Amino acid sequence: MRALTYHSSHEVKVDTVPDPILQEQDDVILKVTATAICGSDLHMYRGKIPTMKSGDILGHEFMGEVVDAGPRVTDLKKGDRVVVPFVIACGSCFFCDRQLFSACETTNPDRGAIMNKKHLRPGAALFGFSHLYGGVPGGQAEYVRVPKANVGPIKIPTALADEQVLFLSDILPTGYQAVLNTRVARGGSLAIFGAGPVGQMAAASAKMLGIDNIFMVDHHQYRLDFACETYGVVPFNFDDGDAADFILQATDGRGVDGVIDAVGFEAKGSKLETVLTDLKLEGSSGKALRQCIAAVRRGGTVSVPGVYAGFIHGFLFGDVFEKGIGFKAGQTHVQQHMPELLKAIEEGRLQPNAIISHRLKLEQAAQGYRMFDKKEDNCRKIVMTP
Ligand SMILES: NC(=O)c1ccc[n+]([C@@H]2O[C@H](COP(=O)([O-])OP(=O)(O)OC[C@H]3O[C@@H](n4cnc5c(N)ncnc54)[C@H](O)[C@@H]3O)[C@@H](O)[C@H]2O)c1
Numbered sequence: 001m002r003a004l005t006y007h008s009s010h011e012v013k014v015d016t017v018p019d020p021i022l023q024e025q026d027d028v029i030l031k032v033t034a035t036a037i038c039g040s041d042l043h044m045y046r047g048k049i050p051t052m053k054s055g056d057i058l059g060h061e062f063m064g065e066v067v068d069a070g071p072r073v074t075d076l077k078k079g080d081r082v083v084v085p086f087v088i089a090c091g092s093c094f095f096c097d098r099q100l101f102s103a104c105e106t107t108n109p110d111r112g113a114i115m116n117k118k119h120l121r122p123g124a125a126l127f128g129f130s131h132l133y134g135g136v137p138g139g140q141a142e143y144v145r146v147p148k149a150n151v152g153p154i155k156i157p158t159a160l161a162d163e164q165v166l167f168l169s170d171i172l173p174t175g176y177q178a179v180l181n182t183r184v185a186r187g188g189s190l191a192i193f194g195a196g197p198v199g200q201m202a203a204a205s206a207k208m209l210g211i212d213n214i215f216m217v218d219h220h221q222y223r224l225d226f227a228c229e230t231y232g233v234v235p236f237n238f239d240d241g242d243a244a245d246f247i248l249q250a251t252d253g254r255g256v257d258g259v260i261d262a263v264g265f266e267a268k269g270s271k272l273e274t275v276l277t278d279l280k281l282e283g284s285s286g287k288a289l290r291q292c293i294a295a296v297r298r299g300g301t302v303s304v305p306g307v308y309a310g311f312i313h314g315f316l317f318g319d320v321f322e323k324g325i326g327f328k329a330g331q332t333h334v335q336q337h338m339p340e341l342l343k344a345i346e347e348g349r350l351q352p353n354a355i356i357s358h359r360l361k362l363e364q365a366a367q368g369y370r371m372f373d374k375k376e377d378n379c380r381k382i383v384m385t386p
Pocket residue numbers: 038039040041042043170171174193194195196197198199217218219220223238262263264265266267268269287288304305306307330331332
């Protein structure tokens with residue numbers, strides 16, 4: 001089959017590789033019908049995740065048709081059309097019992113990105129997400145093996161097109177969970193740092209949940225313009241000044257009820273931190289996180305779907321204490337949110353497909369990665385079909 005494979009930093013290509021086969025009794029094989037490129041793929045594309053190997057198949061946002069199913073697959077059969085969550089969870093461990101699927105302690109044999117040397121159990125394996133997360137081949141391919149098929153994939157009604165539901169695999173539940181984690185109530189105020197796909201899905205979810213007072217920060221004006229037109233956010237371009245100052249001024253010096261960091265460890269804005277992270281003397285750039293801490297009100301919550309790794313030296317924990325704020329972070333418990341979000345799409349309360357700016361063939365995937373990475377041609381989100 002054809003699949004998008006990683007070779008080295010900024011070098012990915014579509015290669016012919018062996019077809020996947022059933023390995024466990026609860027696996028299915030999916031014929032992929034649509035797949036997307038995520039901001040998390042860019043961390044790997046840019047060579048920032050250390051355990052990628054040449055030939056690894058990328059992709060964790062995908063859907064398709066079941067073409068083969070193991071004998072212990074109870075909920076799916078050949079011909080079913082499903083969206084697959086990027087998190088691989090067993091459904092029956094301590095964490096799965098609590099609906100904390102990305103903490104599933106049985107699917108990832110590796111340690112994840114935890115840096116301390118204590119004997120912590122690993123969290124869940126993720127599709128196409130380096131060997132820190134299980135080295136599981138991803139879905140930017142013609143076919144993909146889906147482990148734990150009784151727990152993850154969700155069946156899609158025939159009336160819904162692929163593009164309407166594809167983002168249930170990751171960015172939609174990620175944006176949604178990010179908003180829930182802020183605990184901002186209907187009528188409250190929210191600031192979203194990062195106007196990429198995750199930030200946009202957070203804005204869509206916040207609107208649906210009755211939060212109308214939304215600030216959004218980025219420096220790609222076309223992304224801010226889209227969020228402004230589609231979700232009515234108050235945009236702020238951080239090339240024009242200090243975003244936290246702007247938000248404080250606009251809220252009478254108080255700050256917003258909740259803030260979302262949909263940027264992560266490659267945040268722009270601190271040249272020193274960018275150099276230090278490149279030299280591996282700093283784990284992550286703390287620029288966006290510092291802005292979030294500054295923009296939230298006392299007693300508010302900072303929710304962090306953006307990916308971080310390792311340490312940040314300039315982390316103002318004293319300000320966190322002084323303001324009495326809370327934090328919530330981590331990979332999304334996708335399975336927990338899929339059913340209600342599918343219902344919201346069916347009822348027309350969410351239209352996540354509005355974000356799509358480019359449709360490519362899988363064969364053009366390398367071009368797609370470059371475009372999404374460099375923000376060429378006002379790229380917001382790319383969907384590919386094999
Ligand atoms: N927690 C999860 O389960 C989960 C799921 C999907 C994606 N993610 C992560 O979420 C983050 C965003 O993903 P995406 O797909 O939207 O990626 P993206 O790279 O397209 O978007 C990030 C945006 O942040 C902006 N940005 C950079 N520095 C900034 C700063 N200092 N202040 C404000 N904005 C800044 C960029 O210009 C860009 O538009 C990534 O770190 C990704 O890995 C996490």
